[in-house]
Amino acid sequence: MQSEPRIIGFLCNWCSYAGADMAGTSRLKQPASVRIIRLPCTGRINPLLPLKALVDGADGVLISGCHPGDCHYREGNLYARRRLELLHRFLPFVGIDPKRLRYVWVSASEGQRWQAIVGEFTEQIKKLGTAKAQ
Amino acid sequence: MKDILAELKKKAAEILPEVSYFICYGSGFDLLHSAPLFVKDKGDIDRLVLNRFCIHNLTSYLPPQKWPPGWLLEPGEKIGLVLKGCDSRSVIHLLAEKAILRSRVIIIGLPCWGMIDVNKLRNRIDINRINRVEQDKESIMLFTDANEVSADIKDILYDKCINCQYPNTLISDHFIGAKKEPDKGVQPFGKVLELERMSLLERSAFWDKEFARCIRCKACRNVCPVCYCQNNCLLDTRVPHWIKERVDANSNRWYHLIRAFHLAGRCTECGECARVCPMRIPINLLAMKMNSELFELFGFRSGIDVNIKPPLMTFQLEEDKL
Amino acid sequence: MPKAIMQDKLNDWLDSIASKYQLWAPQDKDGACLLSPYTPGAPVNLKCRPQLSAKKALFPQTECLLKYQYHKDKSKPEETELSISAANPNQKTVIWGIAPCDVSGISFFENVFIGAGYQDTYFKTRRSNTLIAAIACQHAESTCFCEAVGGSPVSAPDADLLLTRIDHEYVVEALTNEGATLIDEGLFTTVEEAKLNAMQQVKEAALSKLSKPFELGSLPSVADKFLKAFESPYWKEATAACLSCGICTFVCPTCYCFNITDEAQGMHGQRLRCWDACMFSTYTLEASGHNPRNIKFQRYRNRLSHKFSYLITNNNVLGCTGCGRCIKECPVGIDLRSIISHILAE
Numbered sequence: 001m002q003s004e005p006r007i008i009g010f011l012c013n014w015c016s017y018a019g020a021d022m023a024g025t026s027r028l029k030q031p032a033s034v035r036i037i038r039l040p041c042t043g044r045i046n047p048l049l050p051l052k053a054l055v056d057g058a059d060g061v062l063i064s065g066c067h068p069g070d071c072h073y074r075e076g077n078l079y080a081r082r083r084l085e086l087l088h089r090f091l092p093f094v095g096i097d098p099k100r101l102r103y104v105w106v107s108a109s110e111g112q113r114w115q116a117i118v119g120e121f122t123e124q125i126k127k128l129g130t131a132k133a134q
Numbered sequence: 135m136k137d138i139l140a141e142l143k144k145k146a147a148e149i150l151p152e153v154s155y156f157i158c159y160g161s162g163f164d165l166l167h168s169a170p171l172f173v174k175d176k177g178d179i180d181r182l183v184l185n186r187f188c189i190h191n192l193t194s195y196l197p198p199q200k201w202p203p204g205w206l207l208e209p210g211e212k213i214g215l216v217l218k219g220c221d222s223r224s225v226i227h228l229l230a231e232k233a234i235l236r237s238r239v240i241i242i243g244l245p246c247w248g249m250i251d252v253n254k255l256r257n258r259i260d261i262n263r264i265n266r267v268e269q270d271k272e273s274i275m276l277f278t279d280a281n282e283v284s285a286d287i288k289d290i291l292y293d294k295c296i297n298c299q300y301p302n303t304l305i306s307d308h309f310i311g312a313k314k315e316p317d318k319g320v321q322p323f324g325k326v327l328e329l330e331r332m333s334l335l336e337r338s339a340f341w342d343k344e345f346a347r348c349i350r351c352k353a354c355r356n357v358c359p360v361c362y363c364q365n366n367c368l369l370d371t372r373v374p375h376w377i378k379e380r381v382d383a384n385s386n387r388w389y390h391l392i393r394a395f396h397l398a399g400r401c402t403e404c405g406e407c408a409r410v411c412p413m414r415i416p417i418n419l420l421a422m423k424m425n426s427e428l429f430e431l432f433g434f435r436s437g438i439d440v441n442i443k444p445p446l447m448t449f450q451l452e453e454d455k456l
Numbered sequence: 457m458p459k460a461i462m463q464d465k466l467n468d469w470l471d472s473i474a475s476k477y478q479l480w481a482p483q484d485k486d487g488a489c490l491l492s493p494y495t496p497g498a499p500v501n502l503k504c505r506p507q508l509s510a511k512k513a514l515f516p517q518t519e520c521l522l523k524y525q526y527h528k529d530k531s532k533p534e535e536t537e538l539s540i541s542a543a544n545p546n547q548k549t550v551i552w553g554i555a556p557c558d559v560s561g562i563s564f565f566e567n568v569f570i571g572a573g574y575q576d577t578y579f580k581t582r583r584s585n586t587l588i589a590a591i592a593c594q595h596a597e598s599t600c601f602c603e604a605v606g607g608s609p610v611s612a613p614d615a616d617l618l619l620t621r622i623d624h625e626y627v628v629e630a631l632t633n634e635g636a637t638l639i640d641e642g643l644f645t646t647v648e649e650a651k652l653n654a655m656q657q658v659k660e661a662a663l664s665k666l667s668k669p670f671e672l673g674s675l676p677s678v679a680d681k682f683l684k685a686f687e688s689p690y691w692k693e694a695t696a697a698c699l700s701c702g703i704c705t706f707v708c709p710t711c712y713c714f715n716i717t718d719e720a721q722g723m724h725g726q727r728l729r730c731w732d733a734c735m736f737s738t739y740t741l742e743a744s745g746h747n748p749r750n751i752k753f754q755r756y757r758n759r760l761s762h763k764f765s766y767l768i769t770n771n772n773v774l775g776c777t778g779c780g781r782c783i784k785e786c787p788v789g790i791d792l793r794s795i796i797s798h799i800l801a802e
Contacts, residue, residue, distance in 0.1 A: 268663075
C-alpha cells in the first residue's frame with residue numbers, strides 16, 4: 001500500500017471543519033491522509049456522495065458533523081444520522097467493507113478529538129489496504 | 135376466481151361513469167400472460183381478465199407524472215383501478231408521500247391467492263404450446279396438444295407470493311369477494327438473508343456477475359410505482375454527470391446503487407423491478423435489504439399505514455437504536 | 457455435401473473453432489439465456505432463444521471507437537500534445553448457433569452500416585471478419601412470427617453454415633466456402649440420402665409450427681399504410697400501458713440507434729459508442745429543452761413506422777425479422793403483432 005491512504009472527508013462548515021482547522025492551528029500532528037470537502041451541514045450529504053467516493057476507489061470516507069442537538073440549522077445532522085447509519089449497514093450487502101466508512105460528531109472546539117479520530121481511522125484503513133476502484 | 139371476475143365486471147361497470155378510465159387486466163399475448171388494460175368504454179368491460187397471471191402492479195400508472203398521454207386527467211377527474219394486496223401497499227406509500235390524491239382514485243380491492251411465475255413453469259412443460267389452462271385455488275392444469283401437466287400452486291408462485299402477509303387489498307373503496315387469511319409462515323426478507331450468509335468477497339462477486347448482464351434498459355426504474363421523477367431522473371442527466379454512458383458491471387452497479395438509495399424507505403416490495411428485468415437480475419434484493427434494515431432500526435414497514443411518516447423523512451433527537 | 461455431427465461431439469467441435477476464432481454461442485447464464493463468448497467445455501443451449509439478439513456480437517452495446525491521451529511537458533506548460541489511437545476490431549470471429557431470424561438481423565445491419573450511403577468502419581471490419589453458423593429453428597415460441605415478415609425459421613441464406621438437429625445429431629450444411637473450412641473432418645460423418653430426407657421432414661415440421669398473425673402484402677403498400685395511420689388515435693390506445701423503457705429496442709435484432717460520448721478521466725479518455733433507444737424520452741430531447749417526441753405514443757409510433765415504413769421507403773427493406781423478442785420481453789405485454797394487424801386493416 002502507498003504510504004498514506006486516500007480518505008475523503010465530508011465536514012460540516014460550522015463545527016468539524018473549524019475543529020479540523022483548530023487541530024491545524026494548534027499544531028496537533030496528524031496523518032496527511034484526509035482530503036476534506038467542506039459542506040454547509042451533514043444534512044447536505046446525499047448518501048450517494050460518500051458512496052460514489054467509495055465506489056470510485058477512495059480508501060475510506062470520514063464524515064463529521066455537529067453533535068446531535070447542536071446543528072447550526074437545528075436538525076440537519078439528525079436527518080443525516082439516519083441516512084448515514086443506513087448507508088453504513090447497506091455497504092456490506094453490495095460487497096463494500098463498512099469499515100471504510102465512518103461518521104462522527106466533532107465540535108469546533110474539539111481539535112484534539114479530531115486529531116485522535118483521524119489517527120485512528122487512518123490506522124484502520126491502512127490495515128484494510130488499498131481499495132480497488134469499482 | 136370466476137365469480138370474483140363476474141363481480142369485478144359488475145363493479146367496474148358501476149364505477150365507470152365516475153372515472154375517466156379504469157385500469158385493470160386484459161388478456162396477454164398467450165394463455166400464460168395477462169396485460170394491463172385501460173378501459174374507457176363500457177363495451178370494453180368484457181375484455182377484463184382475472185387469473186393467476188395478473189402480476190403487474192397497476193399502481194405504476196397512478197402518479198400524475200406517469201399518466202399515459204392521451205389519458206391525461208382534468209382537475210377533479212378520477213382514475214379507477216383494481217388492486218391486489220401487495221399493489222395496494224404502493225398506493226398507501228404514494229399517499230403517505232402525498233404523491234397522489236386519495237380523492238382522485240377509486241380502488242376496487244380483492245383477495246389474492248398468489249400469482250404464477252411463468253419462469254418456474256419452463257422446466258415442466260413447453261410453455262410455448264399451451265392451448266388450455268385450468269386453475270383453481272390450489273393447483274393449475276396446463277395442456278398442450280401432446281402433453282398435460284398439473285402443478286401445485288405453491289411450487290410455481292412468484293417468490294413474493296410465498297407466505298404472503300397481505301393477500302387482501304389494504305385500502306379500497308369497494309372490496310369484492312371474501313377476505314383471505316394471511317399465510318402462516320413468515321419469510322419477509324428470505325432471499326436477503328441467503329445473500330447475507332455469504333462473505334463480503336462472495337457477495338461482491340455475486341453482484342459483479344449479476345450486474346455484468348444489465349443492459350440498462352431502465353425498465354426497472356420505469357415500472358417502479360414509487361419512481362415518478364420521469365424526465366427529471368438523475369439517471370438521465372449529464373450535468374452533473376452521475377452516471378457513465380458505458381455499460382459494464384461497474385457502471386451498472388452504480389446505476390443500481392443510485393436506484394437503491396432513492397428507494398430507501400420507499401420500496402413497497404412489489405418486486406416489479408425484478409420481474410420486468412429482461413436479464414433476470416434480482417434487483418429487488420437491494421431495496422429489500424434497505425427495508426430489512428429500516429425494519430430493524432425503526433420497526434418500519436412501507437405501505438401499511440398512510441399516517442406513518444417514512445423514517446428517512448423524519449428523526450428523533452434521541453434515537454433508540456443509533 | 458452436408459456432414460453430420462453427434463450432439464456429444466459438439467463441444468469438441470466448438471473447442472476446435474474457439475482455438476482459431478473468437479466464438480460466440482448461446483449459453484445459460486444465471487436464469488438468462490445469452491449469446492456470449494464461449495469458454496472451452498462450457499455447455500451451450502441450442503434450444504433457447506437468447507434474450508438479446510446476435511447484433512451485440514457485431515455492434516456491441518459499448519464500443520470504444522478511439523482512445524486519447526494528452527501529454528504535457530512541464531517545461532512548456534503552454535503546450536499540450538494529443539495522441540489518438542483508433543480501435544480496429546478485426547478479430548476473427550464465429551457466431552455460432554443463432555436462429556435464422558437473428559441472421560436476417562445481421563443482414564439488415566449491412567443495409568444500414570455498409571450500405572450505399574454510409575460505410576461504418578467498425579461494423580464493416582467486424583462483419584468481414586465474422587462467420588455465421590445458424591441453426592434451423594425448431595423451437596418456435598408463442599411470440600414468433602418470422603414467416604409473416606418474409607423470413608423462414610429453417611433457412612438462413614446469409615449464414616456460412618446451417619445446422620439442423622435430427623434427434624441427437626446435427627446435420628451441417630456449408631453455405632459458403634469459408635463456412636466449409638469450419639467443418640472439422642475428424643468429428644463429422646458423411647450423410648446418406650435417408651438422413652437428408654429426415655432433415656427435410658424436420659424443416660417442414662418446423663414450418664408448420666408457426667402462426668401467421670397477419671398478411672403483410674407488398675412492402676410499398678405497408679409503408680403507405682403506416683404513413684396514412686400517422687394521425688390515427690389508435691396509437692394512443694395501443695400504447696397506454698407502455699412504460700417507455702428500452703427493452704424492446706435493446707432486444708431487437710434490427711434496432712441500431714446509438715449515442716457517441718467522450719468519457720474523460722484526467723488526461724486521458726475514450727470515445728464510446730453506446731446503444732441508445734428511441735423509446736427513451738431523452739432520445740429526442742433538444743438542447744433548447746424542446747422535445748419533438750415528448751409523449752410515449754409518439755415514440756412508439758416512430759419506432760414502428762421506422763421499421764414498417766421509413767426503412768422501406770429509404771432502403772427498401774423491412775426492419776423486422778419476426779423474432780418476437782419485443783413481445784416476449786415487454787413488461788406490460790404490448791403485442792406488436794396486434795398493432796401491425798390493426799394498422800394494416802385501418
